[in-house]
Amino acid sequence: MNKQIVLFSLLAILLLSSCASRKSFVYLRDMEMGQKYPFDDKHEAVIRSNDRLGITVSCKNPELAIPFNIQGGNFQVDMAGNVKASETAGSKGKGYLVDVDGNIDFPILGKLHLEGLKISEVKNLIENKIKESNYIKDPLVTVEILNFKYTVLGAVGHNGTFTVDGDRITLLEAIANAGDLQGKARTNRVKVIREINGERQMFVHDLGTKDIFDSPCYYLQQNDIVYVEPKYRKKDVEDRGWQISTFLLSIVTAVCSVMWAIK
Known part of the structure; x- marks a missing residue:
């Protein structure tokens, strides 16, 4: 009986460790409970050519x-x-x-x-x-x-061009509409590319901090491009290697535990 308990415990630990290996991300981690943060509740879209x-x-x-x-x-x-x-x-x-x-x-x-x-x-x-x-x-x-739209690319659930019912949407809402960030997203390298006076400008954001509220791109303008930068390939390979190594070690541990339990 004791061996069965140990076996089930080890399998439970293996399952939990597999779930824990998934990356998590906390939005706006520096916001404090009870603290008030002012915002622009009178935001309006600006008319551009081709609107x-x-x-x-x-x-x-x-x-x-x-x-x-x-x-x-x-x-x-x-x-x-x-x-x-x-x-x-x-x-x-x-x-x-x-x-x-x-x-x-x-x-x-x-x-x-x-x-x-x-x-x-x-x-x-x-x-x-x-x-x-x-x-x-x-x-x-x-x-x-009538044709307010924006595009989301990069490390999100699904890339694409999205339309807005109205003329007001935030950067966080846009990312949510695109299926949220992927595990490989560089959460401090979320870019918004915007056309201003005949030129394209890029703004970089960290979604983990409340500073996002002060960005001129917190409210998107029509035709904005949101690009969530993925981690570099070298980092992806390192992460994948670590995940594979951890998974193989877990399998070996589980097999050894089963063999020990049935003796």
């Missing part, structure tokens, strides 16, 4: 807003008399494409330069132009980005 915008104008007299919503004919009037976008207005290929010069052609108002503006600034710009021209006294404009 596709959904823009809808409404007012108390819906017939006055109709000329401003003729892009693709995707609008409807609800029971309260408000003009709003139909369900197809946000589909692929609809909306206003911001050209390479940062402009769109908007009904009645003509060419508008939007590149570099935030969503709320675009909204205010269009509302003010409509009021200044006495087209509508109290216009209500809604603006959204």
Whole structure:
């Protein structure tokens, strides 16, 4: 009986050691319980060239807003008399494409330069132009980005390009959507490549520290590329060799234990 207990104990230790060999990672390990960390709850995406915008104008007299919503004919009037976008207005290929010069052609108002503006600034710009021209006294404009997307590459669960419902997503959310970090990920070498004023810039982050909250890339911009750097091949080989050695040693130990127990 004692030999059986010892045998089962050794097998349990072998199983636990195999599970323990898996690498673990603690996000934001330096955050403290009860400590308050301020954040930007008013973050807005910035308009860039090749963005596709959904823009809808409404007012108390819906017939006055109709000329401003003729892009693709995707609008409807609800029971309260408000003009709003139909369900197809946000589909692929609809909306206003911001050209390479940062402009769109908007009904009645003509060419508008939007590149570099935030969503709320675009909204205010269009509302003010409509009021200044006495087209509508109290216009209500809604603006959204229809093709907000980002790409995640490297040591994550699955690489790919992802779309966002809206215009706000954090770096941590993006990594979670990509299946989280792999065991071979260099957690202190998570890069975000961003296009800024016609140039590509790279920002490097350590996901183990709260400093990530202060990064200009904590909130992703459309078309950002997130690259989780894997460990170098030499390090991978060393880790694999260590894992194989540990596994073989465990097998030998288990076999010896079984042979000893059945004697």
